[in-house]
Amino acid sequence: xxxxxxxxEPERKRALMELRFPSENRYLHMVHQLAKTLAESTxxxxxxxxxxxxxxxxxxxxxxxxxxxxxxxxxIEVHFDPEGESLDIVIFHEGEPLESxxxxxxxxxxxxxxxxxxxxxxxxxxxMMDKVExxxxxxxxxxxxxxxYKQKGSERS
Amino acid sequence: MPDLTVECRRVGDxxxxxxxxxxxxxxxxxxxxxxxxxxxDGSQKILINGSGLAxxxxxxxxxxxxxxxxxxxxxGDIRLAELNETVRNIFEVLGFNHLCRVLGSEREGLESYxxxxxx
Numbered sequence: 001x002x003x004x005x006x007x008x009e010p011e012r013k014r015a016l017m018e019l020r021f022p023s024e025n026r027y028l029h030m031v032h033q034l035a036k037t038l039a040e041s042t043x044x045x046x047x048x049x050x051x052x053x054x055x056x057x058x059x060x061x062x063x064x065x066x067x068x069x070x071x072x073x074x075x076i077e078v079h080f081d082p083e084g085e086s087l088d089i090v091i092f093h094e095g096e097p098l099e100s101x102x103x104x105x106x107x108x109x110x111x112x113x114x115x116x117x118x119x120x121x122x123x124x125x126x127x128m129m130d131k132v133e134x135x136x137x138x139x140x141x142x143x144x145x146x147x148x149y150k151q152k153g154s155e156r157s
Numbered sequence: 158m159p160d161l162t163v164e165c166r167r168v169g170d171x172x173x174x175x176x177x178x179x180x181x182x183x184x185x186x187x188x189x190x191x192x193x194x195x196x197x198d199g200s201q202k203i204l205i206n207g208s209g210l211a212x213x214x215x216x217x218x219x220x221x222x223x224x225x226x227x228x229x230x231x232x233g234d235i236r237l238a239e240l241n242e243t244v245r246n247i248f249e250v251l252g253f254n255h256l257c258r259v260l261g262s263e264r265e266g267l268e269s270y271x272x273x274x275x276x
Contacts (some may be wrong), residue, residue, distance in 0.1 A: 025183035029160060032181070032212070042247070050212060050243035051250070057214050061182045090221035108252050111237070117223035127250050 016081050023064045023074040023095075031078060032057040035089070041084040042152060051128040052087065052148050058121040059091050059132075059144050067095030067142065077141075086130070086149045092141040099134035162186050163191040169257060170215050172200035173263065177209030180217030189220045192235075196224070201233025206217065208239040210219040234258070238266035 019034060021027040036053035044052065060076060068074045077092040105125035125132045131147040161178035172195040180188050195203055205221075208214075225235050238260040240248065249256045260266040 025181070028183050028214075029179060029183050032179075038237050047246045051246070054212065054247065055212060061214065061216070065182065108256060112226055112256060114224055115223050115226060117219035118215075120218055120222070124215050124247075124251065131189055 012108060019078045019080075021076055021078075022072060023076055023093075024072045025061070025064060025070045028057055028060055028064075031060050034076075034080075035080070036084060037043045038080050039087060039148075043068050044087070044148075049150075052089075055125045055128040055132075055146055055148075056089055056091075058124045059089075059146060062098060062121050063091060063093045063095060067098055069094050069095070077120070085151070089146045089148075091144045091146075092135075092137060093143075094141055097134065097136065097142045098144065159203055161187050162238075163187050165191055165195055167200075168204075168267055169234050169271070170200075171202040171204050171267055173204045173206055175206040175209060177213075178222075179211045179213070181212075182216045183212040184214035184219060185220060196228065201228060201231050202230065202270045203233065203235045204230060204263065204270070205235065205240050206266070207237055207241065207244055208263075210244055212240065213244055213247065218251070221257065222254075234270075236260060236266055236269060242257045249274050 001096045019031065019037065032053045035056040036049045039049035040046065056078070060078070063076050064070065070112040074093070074095060079090045079092070081088040102109065106119075106126075111119050122132070125146065129146045129148050131145070133145045135143055135145065159178065161176060161180060161184035164175045164177070166173050174195060175192050176188055180183065192203065221235055228235055236258045239262060240259060245259065248259060258269060260269055
């Protein structure tokens, strides 16, 4: 009597998407749209997905402008991990480590009084995401880790 | 389709600036030039109609932030109207709705510069 084949549970593997693009501003919109689409497909509402996309846009802009000093031709790598309780996004680069760039506390009135045009990017990232950390990966690349929790997300908008 | 087009027109003494597309580090120069051009032409009352604006990143917000005090010191203002839900949300989260007046429609934006007495 033939034995019934045992049903095998598929091996669970963390879904991970990767994107590599050159350090040029013209690619920012593509990254923005990808992050937005991914966030929406992960279950975030449209407004939340736009917040996440904006944070990714700002993080990538910071890498282009500050880590690479506006120099084209360098590689930026973005990893998206939508599995689990949060959408985790990590941006890797080999430019200047961004944690060494001094960033003042966000004070809109002060920025306006000083007629400043900059200083908003990191503030946007911190406002839109639950966690933003800069550090160094095991590979030696610099990284910016951003996390947005799925449940908490609904309380933000 | 271009990433950003910026249309400027005069309605009385108000310059209506209508960006269509998105404003980020890639396109911000066009937006900045449109605002600077309006101010150079003597416009002090600026109304940004955001009905065609998909999103605005820190680069674009920085332009408004950097100019608004100067415009106000000349007796003018920069106001916004017809922002979509996501742009309005960004404004609120960052507190820009306290910095700039945000009106529902272009008409309301124009009328805000010329309030009708008793209205």
